[in-house]
Amino acid sequence: MKRSAFENLTETDISRVIEMAWEDRTAFEAIERLYQLNESQVIQLMRQQLKHNSFKLWRKRVQGRATKHEQLRNPAVSRAYCPTQYKR
Known part of the structure; x- marks a missing residue:
């Protein structure tokens, strides 16, 4: 049986x-x-963990989104979160 890449998480x-x-x-x-976890493993994890419709919404949301790939994103985006995301 093939071991899952994320079974140790x-x-x-x-x-x-x-x-x-x-x-x-x-x-x-x-x-x-x-x-x-590479992109395909993240997709596999999301497919396994989310409800079917939630997974479909997520795939539609991230497919083709430049910010989900460092090489495609604007060089001005230097962080992974919005400055207002973590309010103090």
């Missing part, structure tokens, strides 16, 4: 990967650096 890790995948400014490369 904790529930907290999986929750954070899902959160990062939904964020517009978080590139797939950032997820890969933190959790060693």
Whole structure:
């Protein structure tokens, strides 16, 4: 039986990967650096963890979005979050 690339992730890790995948400014490369999951593995994780319609909405949202890939994004975008995202 083939081992899942994310079977060693904790529930907290999986929750954070899902959160990062939904964020517009978080590139797939950032997820890969933190959790060693490439884009196709993130898609697989999302398909497994989300309801069918939620997955379809997410795929529609991220497909072709330049900010989800570091090489395609505007060089002026130097961070993965909006300055107002983490309010103090």
